[in-house]
Amino acid sequence: MKPRDILLAILTSTIWGLGFAVSKIGVESFSGAQLTALRFIIAGAAVLVLPRPAIRWPLLLGVGATLYLGQFLLLFFAFQLGMPPGVASVTQQSQVFFTVLLAALLFRELPAKREAAGMGVAFTGLAGIGLTAGADLPLFALMLAVGSALSWAAGNILLKRLAGVPMLPLIAWASLVPPIPALIFSYFFDAEPSFWQALTRASWLGIGSAFYLAIFATWAAYVMWGRLLGRYPAAKIAPFALLSPCVGVLASVLLFGEEFSPLRLTGMLLIIAGLTIILLPRRAAARPTPPP
Numbered sequence: 001m002k003p004r005d006i007l008l009a010i011l012t013s014t015i016w017g018l019g020f021a022v023s024k025i026g027v028e029s030f031s032g033a034q035l036t037a038l039r040f041i042i043a044g045a046a047v048l049v050l051p052r053p054a055i056r057w058p059l060l061l062g063v064g065a066t067l068y069l070g071q072f073l074l075l076f077f078a079f080q081l082g083m084p085p086g087v088a089s090v091t092q093q094s095q096v097f098f099t100v101l102l103a104a105l106l107f108r109e110l111p112a113k114r115e116a117a118g119m120g121v122a123f124t125g126l127a128g129i130g131l132t133a134g135a136d137l138p139l140f141a142l143m144l145a146v147g148s149a150l151s152w153a154a155g156n157i158l159l160k161r162l163a164g165v166p167m168l169p170l171i172a173w174a175s176l177v178p179p180i181p182a183l184i185f186s187y188f189f190d191a192e193p194s195f196w197q198a199l200t201r202a203s204w205l206g207i208g209s210a211f212y213l214a215i216f217a218t219w220a221a222y223v224m225w226g227r228l229l230g231r232y233p234a235a236k237i238a239p240f241a242l243l244s245p246c247v248g249v250l251a252s253v254l255l256f257g258e259e260f261s262p263l264r265l266t267g268m269l270l271i272i273a274g275l276t277i278i279l280l281p282r283r284a285a286a287r288p289t290p291p292p
Contacts, residue, residue, distance in 0.1 A: 015216050016217060022213060023076060030202065032079065032080050039210050053170045053173060063177075067152065067154075067155025069177055085256065086249040089252070094126075096241050109235060126242065128264070168223050
């Protein structure tokens with residue numbers, strides 16, 4: 001990978017890692033469905049100046065339904081049910097393995113031995129961080145978070161099929177998919193207040209969290225992520241998302257006082273070690289000496 005692309009992948013994962021703590025702040029003012037709707041109402045406003053990408057409607061709806069609606073509706077509900085943001089940042093990264101598995105099944109993009117080894121080391125670290133979850137972690141919240149990661153992986157695969165499509169218009173138009181289903185869900189299943197009441201009563205931090213999620217975690221991060229998936233195999237890009245739990249855990253410790261144990265620190269170091277293995281430059285094959 002080019003150094004610039006490595007930096008973009010790291011920046012994307014950092015934005016997403018901070019997004020877990022920001023989302024936890026957001027669900028203090030809104031329900032999961034309401035925060036999903038508000039985030040993508042803001043993100044979708046860009047369609048006023050961006051033309052619709054030249055792709056079929058089913059693909060556009062599929063990206064919006066998997067990468068946005070499914071992923072974040074399930075994740076925000078997990079937060080409502082008590083999922084700590086640090087642990088959520090860990091469970092979300094199971095999307096790495098779902099993405100590589102789906103890419104291998106659909107595109108025959110089998111990871112190289114070194115990439116598989118690096119992912120194995122990183123997965124060990126990920127599992128170690130997951131073991132630091134308290135015994136009070138609700139099972140249903142954990143199931144919702146894993147379902148959110150699977151939806152993210154399906155969206156990654158759709159993005160690979162759309163390599164070459166301008167990412168900013170794609171992200172903006174796909175953002176039109178979640179708001180209406182999320183608002184319908186909120187109307188039937190959320191207790192008071194309604195969406196409009198929640199919007200008028202929300203704190204500045206709650207409103208700010210929605211703008212961070214829309215502008216940085218949606219527009220900026222997904223544009224960079226989609227371009228990287230179009231340039232490189234999924235097994236090369238997806239592991240960078242394993243940096244998100246490191247950022248998410250640190251942010252959760254600083255903002256919410258979530259426990260930071262030696263096992264969690266060890267897990268983060270293993271994740272970084274796994275990424276290092278994946279990114280080590282390959283040795284150039286020795287060329288035979290030409291005959292005189």
